[in-house]
Amino acid sequence: MNVLFVCTGNTCRSPMAEALLKQRAPAEMHVKSCGITAMPGAPASRQTTEVLRRQGIEINHQASPISQELVQWADLILTMTASHKEMVWAKYPEERKKIYTLKEFALHADIQIWNELEKVYTELEEKRKRCLEQLDAEVDPIKQNQLLYEACHEELETIHCLKSQLVHSDIADPFGGPAAYYLETKQEIETCLNQWLSPEE
Numbered sequence: 001m002n003v004l005f006v007c008t009g010n011t012c013r014s015p016m017a018e019a020l021l022k023q024r025a026p027a028e029m030h031v032k033s034c035g036i037t038a039m040p041g042a043p044a045s046r047q048t049t050e051v052l053r054r055q056g057i058e059i060n061h062q063a064s065p066i067s068q069e070l071v072q073w074a075d076l077i078l079t080m081t082a083s084h085k086e087m088v089w090a091k092y093p094e095e096r097k098k099i100y101t102l103k104e105f106a107l108h109a110d111i112q113i114w115n116e117l118e119k120v121y122t123e124l125e126e127k128r129k130r131c132l133e134q135l136d137a138e139v140d141p142i143k144q145n146q147l148l149y150e151a152c153h154e155e156l157e158t159i160h161c162l163k164s165q166l167v168h169s170d171i172a173d174p175f176g177g178p179a180a181y182y183l184e185t186k187q188e189i190e191t192c193l194n195q196w197l198s199p200e201e
Contacts (some may be wrong), residue, residue: 003031004074005102008086010035010063012175012182013080015044017102017189019052019059024197034070036087038063047174047182055186071095078102079172082110089121098123101169106192109168117162124155 003021007014014033021031042063043049052059064070071077071092077099079085085101089097092099103109131151135144149156171188174181 001029002073002075003029003079004070004077005031005033006036006066006077007033007080007087007171008036008038008173009042009046009175010038010065011042011061012048013171013173013185013189015059015061015063016048016052016081016182016186017078017171018191019057020060020186020189021193023055023057024193032064032070032073034064036066036084038065040065045175047177047179047184050179051076051186054147066091074098076100076105078105080171080173082166084164085114086163093121093125094125102171102189102192103169103197106196107168110166113162113165114169117159120155120158120162124152124159127152127155127198 003025005014005017005155010033018031018033020101021029025031040063044063046060046103049059049061066088071088072095075098077095079099079101082101085099085104088099089096101109102112103160104111128148128151133146135147139147139173150156171192172181172185174185
């Protein structure tokens with residue numbers, strides 16, 4: 001099984017999750033991480049490295065931006081926040097069935113809302129596609145966007161409403177904070193991993 005963690009810059013949360021899962025993972029599980037806006041080759045943050053070192057984990061991390069290759073490599077994609085999941089959903093809609101937030105996957109957080117969101121996003125894409133097929137190609141882009149918005153207004157409102165109810169999906173971002181914030185984030189990730197790998201305990 002190939003597991004891919006996703007955060008923003010791939011220097012704090014996702015490399016932390018990668019390292020913590022590698023420490024616990026069975027031999028047949030392979031783990032990588034990446035970031036939505038990662039700078040290729042950037043190291044893990046000093047606080048991330050320090051917090052992991054206290055647990056006996058040494059890492060030599062180099063950040064990677066998300067890519068088609070990584071997404072296709074993964075059997076399971078776990079994002080750190082709801083917004084990360086939506087970004088990956090939007091960029092790789094054909095891979096939606098394997099994309100979850102870490103808390104959704106491990107703790108079943110907000111899972112009913114996510115199921116509803118997936119249905120509405122699918123309906124939105126189908127309606128948008130039908131509208132584009134019916135529109136005259138010569139209609140200017142501004143008018144085209146206006147017509148699309150009017151046609152899809154109901155789905156967009158439903159998505160907005162559902163997203164406002166997502167309250168349990170995010171792993172806290174410690175970026176720029178003291179080591180104590182990174183420790184709290186590590187513990188949050190560990191709670192998810194422990195529940196996933198040892199649900200009976």
